[in-house]
Amino acid sequence: MEQLREWRSRIAAELEAVVAFWERHSHDPEHGGFFSCLSRDGSVYDDTKFVWLQGRQIWVYSRLYRTVPRFRRPELLEAARKAGEFLQRHVRPEPGSTRAAFALRRDGRPERLQRSFYSEAFCALGLDELGRAAGEPRYRLLGDPKRDPPSEPDPEAEAMVEWGARHVLMHLQRGDSVVLENVSPEGEELPGSLGRLMNPGHALEAGWLLLELSGRRGDADLGARAVAGLVEGPLRWGWDPQHGGLFYFLDADGHCPTQLEWSLKLWWPHAEALVALLAAQRLQPRPELISRFLHMAQFTFDKFRDPEHGEWFGYLNRDGSVALSIKGGPYKGCFHVARALLMCEEMLGDILDKEEIKE
Amino acid sequence: MEQLREWRSRIAAELEAVVAFWERHSHDPEHGGFFSCLSRDGSVYDDTKFVWLQGRQIWVYSRLYRTVPRFRRPELLEAARKAGEFLQRHVRPEPGSTRAAFALRRDGRPERLQRSFYSEAFCALGLDELGRAAGEPRYRLLGDPKRDPPSEPDPEAEAMVEWGARHVLMHLQRGDSVVLENVSPEGEELPGSLGRLMNPGHALEAGWLLLELSGRRGDADLGARAVAGLVEGPLRWGWDPQHGGLFYFLDADGHCPTQLEWSLKLWWPHAEALVALLAAQRLQPRPELISRFLHMAQFTFDKFRDPEHGEWFGYLNRDGSVALSIKGGPYKGCFHVARALLMCEEMLGDILDKEEIKE
Secondary structure, three states: OHHHHHHHHHHHHHHHHHHHHHHHHOEOOOOOOEOOEEOOOOOEEEOOEEHHHHHHHHHHHHHHHHHOHHHOOHHHHHHHHHHHHHHHHHOOOOOOOOOOOOEEOOOOOEEEOOOOOHHHHHHHHHHHHHHHHHOOHHHHOOOOHHHOOOOOOOHHHHHHHHHHHHHHHOOEEOOOOEEOOOEOOOOOEOOHHHHHEEOHHHHHHHHHHHHHHHHHHOOHHHHHHHHHHHHHHHHHHOEOOOOOOEOOOEEOOOOOOOOOOOOOEEHHHHHHHHHHHHHHHHHOOOHHHHHHHHHHHHHHHHHHEOOOOOOEOOEEOOOOOEEEOOOOOOOOOOOHHHHHHHHHHHHHHHHHHHHHHHO | OHHHHHHHHHHHHHHHHHHHHHHHHOEOOOOOOEOOEEOOOOOEEEOOEEHHHHHHHHHHHHHHHHHOHHHOOHHHHHHHHHHHHHHHHHOOOOOOOOOOOOEEOOOOOEEEOOOOOHHHHHHHHHHHHHHHHHOOHHHHOOOOHHHOOOOOOOHHHHHHHHHHHHHHHOOEEOOOOEEOOOEOOOOOEOOHHHHHEEOHHHHHHHHHHHHHHHHHHOOHHHHHHHHHHHHHHHHHHOEOOOOOOEOOOEEOOOOOOOOOOOOOEEHHHHHHHHHHHHHHHHHOOOHHHHHHHHHHHHHHHHHHEOOOOOOEOOEEOOOOOEEEOOOOOOOOOOOHHHHHHHHHHHHHHHHHHHHHHHO
């Protein structure tokens, strides 16, 4: 337990350092909102505002402000609020639209729209959390006042969660021995490379989401299946035996993936792995899970963390050398690292509290 | 010139070996058409038929059959014909559609459509060349009999060529010192990383296309601009001084690109470079261009060619090690290598003939 205690301190300090990096480099005092395209030293190499990362950074700041006493700093809430207002002013490609742009110019003019709905999802995530942190429901409304979350469980939302969980489980294939990135709408394996594609990071992320759900529902069967198939599985088949680290993509039959970036080691699957291992440990305490967590934490801090300028590198070559020196870009901002550190700090607290009660 | 003579033989032999690889491994005797997803040893790892690569392989086989006496083998034309008929039967997503699918199942059922028009373009390219090779205009028609190319220059087609050349030249920016992948419709530099993105391979490919045009038109100014800006330029700023080879993407201001695959060395930019250098040499004979060609040819054959199983690797890491062991996939098939070898063989012939006349 001593090692876990040390990691709790290390993770708490890293969370402070990471948030400080984004506070120092990413704020736009002129227009509000956040720059995410930051070079290794934090300087802005592109002032495009990517909407996924606006919503996500609003979420991080608001959640920290609301739930972690040492982050209850007015300037953190103020930055989230300014970004929330920037989104509310500019994110719709035209007035009254229910769509959100994918990228905005620095001053808010819409630049690009995506076909998928992730921009909308991350706006909703960020603004909802901002509404809770600020205690002002106006941020929680994306346009429809009927959708203000009621305090009672919402049957429509619960049905969506149920639908989501069922669809995640469809990706567990071949007797739960693999997690396939793409399956048919009926949950059948698709032909060819597309059907055999695996993404260990997505599997691990899905793993801890289902573990949260199984905890909330007291559904032990779901939890056990998630630990075996979505946490221990991807850590086994997704790990590079030669250089260590989780591959970005793999082929379930061992062919070479056709994705050019398949062998890169990305920061976020490793962040998700840390969360997934502690979520598994909370449900099924086992020394094996603790030692995997310690190993993963050491690997991740050694390889991704930048002790010189702060924050984590996002993209390493297979051998662990840095492939892209940027700290942020169109898809990396203030989100996965901070969220993982926050969740690990919380879960390590729970695990250590229980141990202290036993002792 | 002795070295050029040696390279002409080596390139001619390599062209034979490369075509033999695709004849041995990529034909589908059952349904017609070509598999492009081939592992290192040529075995099929996915039987999806990618339409870009159907059209391109039809072009290669037909062009070789029509223009190179030693490739005038009936079985080559027969394979192209079977693939052409496969496309004519299956490529339209629905009857009467003017669109072509992006990917078909092995038996021809449409699987995916793309928004861009490259599937249609490569179908037209392949079927047109098949029509010339077979001497049967029916292959040249994609549906509209009025579009059968007349023997007189077609003013509409010439206007399109003019439009294309003008738009290629818009990508030469900053006093022709860089070639930007994306510019505004008016030819202005775009803001941010998107605007600064460079792709040396595309620049080199555009370079030899404009050199062909300048030759056809006797436009020496266009030729000189293409040699300086689109051949010598990208070979200077696109070359990796540390490990050699052309980067896939770069940022015109020296920032780290946001493309995860930016530092990979791909086969096709190197194939385009060989063509571009000889096209430049034909226009502006200079020892410097010859020595660059010899160096590029040696690098390319050393790094990309697979002496064990034939064909070229497509994707190397920055340091030159193999990143993807596949010989073909959704975007690599029987096209760039064979086309470059064919064009280099022809151009080396021209260059050496002229030298012999001088001697």
